[in-house]
Amino acid sequence: MQARAPLMIEHRLIEQMLNVIQHELERVEQTQSIDPYFVDKAVDFIRVYADRTHHGKEEDILFRDLWKKQQSNEVWQMMDELIEDHVFARNTTKALVEANMRYRRGHGAALGEVTARLRTLLDFYPKHIKKEDEIFFPATRAYFTEEEDQAMLAEFWEFDRKMIHEKYKSVVKEFEAK
Numbered sequence: 001m002q003a004r005a006p007l008m009i010e011h012r013l014i015e016q017m018l019n020v021i022q023h024e025l026e027r028v029e030q031t032q033s034i035d036p037y038f039v040d041k042a043v044d045f046i047r048v049y050a051d052r053t054h055h056g057k058e059e060d061i062l063f064r065d066l067w068k069k070q071q072s073n074e075v076w077q078m079m080d081e082l083i084e085d086h087v088f089a090r091n092t093t094k095a096l097v098e099a100n101m102r103y104r105r106g107h108g109a110a111l112g113e114v115t116a117r118l119r120t121l122l123d124f125y126p127k128h129i130k131k132e133d134e135i136f137f138p139a140t141r142a143y144f145t146e147e148e149d150q151a152m153l154a155e156f157w158e159f160d161r162k163m164i165h166e167k168y169k170s171v172v173k174e175f176e177a178k
């Protein structure tokens with residue numbers, strides 16, 4: 001298995017989640033209301049899975065190893081753009097959390113912002129994923145030897161192994177802070 005394989009498999013689950021959000025938005029159009037708990041779960045997926053677990057492996061391992069390589073300007077630019085994309089997703093999610101908080105407190109007008117932020121994520125992720133799957137991953141594979149690629153893959157598994165512990169430590173810390 002190549003190192004990019006788990007990243008591409010994760011992209012498929014992110015796409016499935018986007019479909020779930022899409023269906024929820026269609027329901028919201030009819031009812032003019034959203035379940036704030038649904039938004040919490042979607043945010044948890046985006047933050048813990050799409051951002052920390054998935055973007056984490058991209059940035060902390062793949063991009064880190066690519067920075068060490070002598071490479072074309074095109075690749076540097078692509079990497080910069082992908083990092084900016086990740087920041088954009090993080091900021092959009094933060095704004096979604098804030099809007100959801102207002103909505104939950106009874107500000108009905110915040111519904112528009114909640115749905116707008118969800119739509120932004122629905123629009124953003126497929127483009128970002130396409131860039132990685134079709135351009136960035138194939139283009140950057142050539143910079144690594146088979147051994148380097150396999151070392152990254154091993155580090156990906158190790159990174160994943162820690163995630164469940166990180167997630168639930170943060171849950172306990174959050175409760176303790178209240």
Ligand SMILES: [Fe+2]
Pocket residue numbers: 055058082086128132
């Ligand atoms: Fe990415």
Ligand SMILES: [Fe+2]
Pocket residue numbers: 007011054055058129132
């Ligand atoms: Fe990705």
